[in-house]
Amino acid sequence: MIKIITAPDTELIKRIYALYSAEIVRYTATLTRFRERLMLDCGAVVLTDETDGLLHGFAVVYRDGLLMLLVERSCRRQGVGARLLAECERLAVPCGKLMLGHGSSGRYLYCGALIQSESFPAGEPDMTDDTSRFLTSHGYSNSWIAADCLLELSGFHPRENECGDIEIRTRRDNERDEAFLLGNLVSHWGENYRDAGELIGAFLHDCKPVDGKPVDGKLVGGVILEDGCMFQSSIADCCTLGCLGVDPEYRRRGIAASLCRTLCERATTRGYKRVFIGYTGIYDWYAGLGAKVYAYYRMGEKKL
Numbered sequence: 001m002i003k004i005i006t007a008p009d010t011e012l013i014k015r016i017y018a019l020y021s022a023e024i025v026r027y028t029a030t031l032t033r034f035r036e037r038l039m040l041d042c043g044a045v046v047l048t049d050e051t052d053g054l055l056h057g058f059a060v061v062y063r064d065g066l067l068m069l070l071v072e073r074s075c076r077r078q079g080v081g082a083r084l085l086a087e088c089e090r091l092a093v094p095c096g097k098l099m100l101g102h103g104s105s106g107r108y109l110y111c112g113a114l115i116q117s118e119s120f121p122a123g124e125p126d127m128t129d130d131t132s133r134f135l136t137s138h139g140y141s142n143s144w145i146a147a148d149c150l151l152e153l154s155g156f157h158p159r160e161n162e163c164g165d166i167e168i169r170t171r172r173d174n175e176r177d178e179a180f181l182l183g184n185l186v187s188h189w190g191e192n193y194r195d196a197g198e199l200i201g202a203f204l205h206d207c208k209p210v211d212g213k214p215v216d217g218k219l220v221g222g223v224i225l226e227d228g229c230m231f232q233s234s235i236a237d238c239c240t241l242g243c244l245g246v247d248p249e250y251r252r253r254g255i256a257a258s259l260c261r262t263l264c265e266r267a268t269t270r271g272y273k274r275v276f277i278g279y280t281g282i283y284d285w286y287a288g289l290g291a292k293v294y295a296y297y298r299m300g301e302k303k304l
Helices: 010-023 031-038 080-095 130-137 173-186 190-195 255-269 283-287
Strands: 002-005 045-051 054-062 065-071 097-100 144-152 166-170 199-204 207-210 213-215 218-226 238-246 274-280 292-299 301-303
Touching: 002 080, 010 031, 010 045, 010 054, 010 065, 045 080, 054 080, 065 080, 080 097, 097 292, 130 292, 144 283, 166 255, 173 190, 173 199, 173 218, 173 238, 190 218, 190 238, 199 255, 218 255, 238 255, 255 274, 274 283, 283 292
Parallel strands: 065 097, 238 274
Antiparallel strands: 002 045, 045 054, 054 065, 097 301, 144 274, 144 292, 166 199, 199 218, 207 213, 218 238
């Protein structure tokens, strides 16, 4: 039977957390972080499939985003996933579509549908896995592949700094508005750049005038350094690299590589052994720094 939960329920959260932790061992999080990412306080809906008090699977939907769908291993191929997905689609009908992962809100548990694999190979993912077959059979597109990466700091390959006119330093409080503008210029990261606890910025000191006025210290790139990792129960001694971006006008000058170099230097100084890089489509670029793919995600959607 499908149950729909729209308000925080401590006992329910503990039950689905136990199922999640048993099935997704590479991505175990603390109960507190898992509860935060469920976003029940923000309007997300949790759906469960249960019989006689036994939890067979659950799904989480937030507006037009399917944040997660997980079925207990012994209950798979018995219609549990199909029932949960059908109910998620019904809830998303007013949005006109259901997207794998974050949806249009940008909020997510996972950025897309986690492609399960026995070995999680570093090469391209096998799109014939059970997750992909299930989604294809239910009408979901295969738009592109995203990945999470893990960079062992002992294997970091720094690139030469090709931008001598760039100062790499932490964004100051009086530069939050400028960071907001840059974040929205490179992606939808304005709030992330403005509010980040530690935004490492690239400031250009030799750039062309704007409206006839000289410019000094223009923010042209940034990356967020976050202490710890959501999945620290599975990935120890790890910090997080987030939202690496460079103003399109100043790309291909080594700015992104310089930002990563500084972040890794700071991480090493703080005693971290690895850096987690979540939700990226440029995993080949990070591979040039020594990072390896940790897991792949299928991105796509279904029109409703």
